[in-house]
Amino acid sequence: MINELTINQPIAEKIRELTNEGKSPFYIYDTKIIEKNCHHFTGIPYHPKSVHFAMMANSHPGFLKIIKQAGLKIFVNSVLHLRLALDMGYKGSEIIYASSAMDEKSMFLVKESGAKLVLDSLSQFELWQSLFPGTSVGIRCNTGDAVIPRQTTGGCFIGNESRLGLTPDALIQLKENPFIDGLHMYVGTNISEIDYFMECYQQLVKMAEWLPNIEYIDFGGGFGQGEKHCSAFDMEEYSQKVTAIMENVSSRLGKQIRLILEPGRMIGFDAGYFVCKITDIKHRNQQQLIGVNASCVQFPRPMLYPDVAFHPVAIIHQNQIENTEPIPSSIYGCSTYSRDYLAQGIELPPSEPGDIVILGHAGSYCSSAHSDFLGFPKAEEFFI
Numbered sequence: 001m002i003n004e005l006t007i008n009q010p011i012a013e014k015i016r017e018l019t020n021e022g023k024s025p026f027y028i029y030d031t032k033i034i035e036k037n038c039h040h041f042t043g044i045p046y047h048p049k050s051v052h053f054a055m056m057a058n059s060h061p062g063f064l065k066i067i068k069q070a071g072l073k074i075f076v077n078s079v080l081h082l083r084l085a086l087d088m089g090y091k092g093s094e095i096i097y098a099s100s101a102m103d104e105k106s107m108f109l110v111k112e113s114g115a116k117l118v119l120d121s122l123s124q125f126e127l128w129q130s131l132f133p134g135t136s137v138g139i140r141c142n143t144g145d146a147v148i149p150r151q152t153t154g155g156c157f158i159g160n161e162s163r164l165g166l167t168p169d170a171l172i173q174l175k176e177n178p179f180i181d182g183l184h185m186y187v188g189t190n191i192s193e194i195d196y197f198m199e200c201y202q203q204l205v206k207m208a209e210w211l212p213n214i215e216y217i218d219f220g221g222g223f224g225q226g227e228k229h230c231s232a233f234d235m236e237e238y239s240q241k242v243t244a245i246m247e248n249v250s251s252r253l254g255k256q257i258r259l260i261l262e263p264g265r266m267i268g269f270d271a272g273y274f275v276c277k278i279t280d281i282k283h284r285n286q287q288q289l290i291g292v293n294a295s296c297v298q299f300p301r302p303m304l305y306p307d308v309a310f311h312p313v314a315i316i317h318q319n320q321i322e323n324t325e326p327i328p329s330s331i332y333g334c335s336t337y338s339r340d341y342l343a344q345g346i347e348l349p350p351s352e353p354g355d356i357v358i359l360g361h362a363g364s365y366c367s368s369a370h371s372d373f374l375g376f377p378k379a380e381e382f383f384i
């Protein structure tokens, strides 16, 4: 895979400005790219529709402000994120809350917020009905053995081996139930094969016909591109095909069913950059080991998903370099943890302490996956 990272002029200038001020490591985001990605989804011609950004991909208030202004609503899977969505000015009706194994306390909190709730099992549905009789909710579905499931980043989200959602044989027990207002499915993540989405969506649409009061169908997220084994996502083809499925189901059910989507990764992945500074260089095993003033806990995807994570790299050299020929290189973090790498097995020009390292595709599941393990703080985040 080509390891080149292109950076536009305003981002490059801001990176220089911030590093000159001593701000390193940090994330920087390009607002225009985030907005453009939002518009790809809001531009899907089917109506009625709502696009809910999946907050787990990036929960920085600056990021949430941009997506809100671009017309996106919000999807959350925890009480903390529900509170953040409310603090950001989202109304309950603009929030979708889906999780699993909810306790009564969280059900009360979600009910009070007015968020649309999606439940994950028959017993969760029974619990909800016992707490709030006659109050409608959505149900998360799973294709069971109707579709051959794919392993996607982070495992299986559908199929009998997945722990999530109600399979058709469970959902049929709720056939004709009047208190289900929507069906939800999350096919998996980092997927660019449109036909795989459609194959799964067709199964969800069939299940919707069992329920008399369905108002919405939520196809979740999962849209991917820019990873090692993931080709470009064809938004135009997706847009046409999802619209056709929705028009078809609405005409069969004799009412306009709302389409809900929950994109996470695609909204910001190519809008974010992680920037740090070279603090040490070692040469070992015919490779250049580049040590930086940051740790994998601040930029965690390469550690969490070593097989798929792809983050192109650019180096800004402080001094003129004579030999720009790339050599085998890895970028390692400044802890003692043996797996503390920010990039491995790539080709980079010979570099020096003081040079700036920029890692791309850093806008989704990067800052939000920070952990306290190893003791490095969350990197600061800036927006231009």
Ligand SMILES: Cc1ncc(COP(=O)(O)O)c(C=O)c1O
Binding pocket: 054, 056, 057, 075, 098, 186, 188, 189, 190, 220, 221, 222, 223, 262, 263, 264, 265, 266
């Ligand atoms: C239910 C649900 N919806 C949406 C998303 C966002 O997914 P993606 O970033 O793959 O679009 C997730 C991510 O885990 C999810 O679990």
